[in-house]
Amino acid sequence: MSVDRPGVRIAVLGGFGLWVGGEPVAVPGGSERVLAFVALRCRAAVPRHLIAGTLWPEASERRAHADLRAALARSGAGRPALEITPAEVRLAPGTTVDLHHARRTAQRLLDPAGPHRLPEVPLDAVLALSTDLLPGWYEDWALAEAEEWRQLRLHALETLAARLGAARRCAEAVTAAQAAVHAEPLRESAQTCLVRAHLADGNPSEALNAFTRYARRLHEELGLEPTERLHRLAAGDVRPARAPSASRGGHAGVTRRREEW
DSSP, rough: OOOOOOEEEEESSSEEEEEEEEOOOOOHHHHHHHHHHTTTTTTEEEEEEEEEHHHHHHHHHHHHHHHHHHHHHHHHHGGEEEEEOOOOOEEOTTTTHHHHHHHHHHHHHOTTTOOOOOOOSSHHHHHHTOOSSSTTOOOOHHHHHHHHHHHHHHHHHHHHHHHHHHTTTTHHHHHHHHHHHHHHHHHHHHHHHHHHHHHHOOHHHHHHHEEEEEEEHHHHHHOOOOOOHHHHHHTOOSSSSEEEEEEEEOOTTTHHTOOOO
16 A cells, blocks of 8 residues: 655755755754765665764764664654665655756766757756755765766756857857856866857957956966967967967957857
8 A cells, every 4th residue: 555745855956955745844953964865875775874874974883873763763754755674764756856857967968879959948957057065064975975966067067058059059158158167167178168158159358358367366276377278269269279370369260260169
């Protein structure tokens, strides 16, 4: 006999949140951590010893298991989100997690064997890929998951920006590239996407401004300079070799070459 469960939604992007039956639910900190840890494992069953050892690494094994039992017992209204057995914990059927949808969006964009279609609503995809995972959580497991997500979404945003630019949807390409730059301002591949998007949109001054801001920050924070390739791109010269001639102005030829995304 099946048991009807209220709809349960867990958020880990932008901070932890839990909704049951459409209503927000507050749970104690220890229960939050268990829910978040299990939610990050998608639908896989998570052994109780793994949860206990990861969330309470300084405690003895016996103490860590006792803390896990207490956290599960205190989860209260959050219990419908989980299926709990003596050996493992997993998400209950029907429980949704915002990260799972965002990951699928990123993976579809990056799949080399995929159809390379644009998302139906590109700006919704940009929004899904623009949010940090559990900001303010500084435990090792949370930081590792956050970094893995950051790398995935940066690559996906850059891919989306390039695909939008190639489709001549330049305003959306700029938005996607700006999201990548906001996530990691010192990442040259993200800055390159932004410069390309501005050039494709016919705005060489915006491209140069973006490049100048990046070059200044890169020098101030790391003592580094942008690559010669990005220098040439920002100046409107996308060719792989030969420096621009003195007779050609800083942005000469941009109108023609901006067609070459």
